[in-house]
Amino acid sequence: MRITALKTSLAGVLAAAELITTTATADGDRDLTAEEQTDFDAKMTEAAGIQAKIGREEQVLKLKASTAAPIVVGTPAGGPGTVPAVPAVALPAGTMFTRITMSLAACNMDQRAAADHAEQVWGTETGQIVANQEQSTNVRGGFLINTAYSADFVDLLRPRVVVRRLGARSIPMPEGNLTMRKKTQGTTAGYVGERQPAPTTDVQVGTMSMSAKTLRALVPITNQLIRRASIGVVQMVRDDLLEGVAVKEDAVFIRNTGDTLTPNGVAALMLAGNKLTMTAQPNLVTVTNDLMRVRLKVINSNVPMISCGWIMSPRTKMYLETMRDGNGNIAFPEIGANGTLYGYPIGMTTSVPDNLGAGGNESEVYFGDFSQLLIGDTEAVTIASSDTAAYDDAGVMRSAFSNDETVVRLIAEHDTGTRYAAAFAMLTGVTWGA
CATH class of the missing domain: 1.10.287 (Helix Hairpins)
Structure with a gap:
């Protein structure tokens, strides 16, 4: 450990x-x-x-291993026998994290009972892992899942969270804080003659600090699922847990205005001058011009352009996908063919709303080099559970006890920052498809 x-x-x-x-x-x-x-x-x-x-x-550990004695299973004529080594079977990602969660939830967070439960259901190895989990000191009744299994769970969030999928860099932040340099203005180089000093470049750097912000997600799981041990059920519970965290991360990492308790989203991290307004009366000419303006904001900033992509709402993507030119041809065939626009992947998410603005019909389109977005992950997840708690289900309060459910609370910690704020631009007031 x-x-x-x-x-x-x-x-x-x-x-x-x-x-x-x-x-x-x-x-x-x-x-x-x-x-x-x-x-x-x-x-x-x-x-x-x-x-x-x-x-x-x-x-x-090596010295301890040298003192271990083999397990004797019999004494045949040829001498004492031992159990032959059996290669370990690799589990699907996130399986052990979910087994730990299910065991603790099934036993009302009683660690000793959960370890016995895990051993009976999944074997000795899982039982020992549950028994060795560290009880958290800052969350009453919670357990801090070991980093090895928490990191596995965090990695699974990448394809589910748009900014992670588009290439945002996850930086380990085990101590909860990280300070590093960031570039605030590009570099200018020049040619010099022999034995002449190199010219002073105009690169400007600043300091970026990240401190862990706490994300809490409540995930109700039916007790029937928790009592089942098949790999299919474990993966179903794992996906429910991932979805609970991913939906919130998606919304925060894109549009949130951060404070001491929450991270900044891409919209808050980019330069004010990189927020452009849609041209009125959208048609093929104005739409392509607006898409060009957003891209140029990023390209002209001389960012590396390592992992560029778009973020937009489903309504906006469908509008562009079905848009036609004057001859009836699809204007952007690559969207339907491979999900890209001008060669860059599109991240479609309902976390970008379509009901903004005075008329309640506006949206946003984001473009940027997501390799310049950093997500500091502590790679530690704390879990707690209750079969008597109540939770808010789209405005309706539900009782876990009445529904024969267990509510699992996941606590993850992370923060965001950019190495270069000019790497992102956005188009506001978008009424395409409204």
Whole structure:
């Protein structure tokens, strides 16, 4: 358990160090500034210290393994026998996280009972894993799932959350805080003669700090499912848990105006000058012109254009997909063929509303290089459950006890930031398809 946590911390430190060198490379492959070099050296020192701790832990485990005795199953004529090694079967991603959750929920968060339940239903390995979970000190009645299984769960969110799917970078943030450099203005290089000093570039950098914000998701699960042990049921429960977190992440990471409790979304992180207004009277000419304006805002900012994409509502995507030119031909055939627009993938989500503006019929379209969006994940998920709680179901209060359900509460921690705010632009007041 401790080795897993140490390796996660090491990954976070190395990721921060790599960002320092990547920034310099992107700025014309320049040398590190004095301050950047100091930050880099500090990260390397910290990494070396963590690596030394990992080495000591691995040495202890190796010595323990050397003292383990084989399990004797009989004494045939040829000598004592042992149990032959059986290769472990790889479980689908998120399975162990869900088994832990289901066991704790089935036993009303009683860890000892949950460990016995897990051992009876899924075997000794799962029972031992449940028994070794760490009870959280900051969430009463909750359990902090070990990082190895929480990280597996967080990785599964990538295809379900639009900004993650389009290429936002997940940065390990095991300590809950991360500070790094970000670029606020591009680099200008120049040619020089022999033995002449290099020109001073106009790159400007700032500081970006991320601190863990707490996301709570309530997911009701029928007790019939919790009592079942098949892999199909486990995957169904896993998908329910993922959906509960993904829906909220999707809305927050796109449009949220952050504060001390919530992360900023893409709309709040981009430059004010990159928020454009739709041209009135949409037609093929004005629509293509507006799409060009949004792209140019990003392209002219000299961002790397590593992982660019669009975010829009289903109404907007369907409008563009069915739009025709004067000859009756589909104007954007690639949308229907492969889900791209001008070669860039489209992230369609209902988290972009269609009821904005004074008339209640406006929407938004986003474009950007999502490799410049960072999501700091603590990669730790805390769970709690109750079979007597009440929850809000689209404005209707429901009782878990009356419905024979167990409400599982997941708590995840993360924050967002951009390496380059000019990497994103948006079109507001969009009435396409209204």
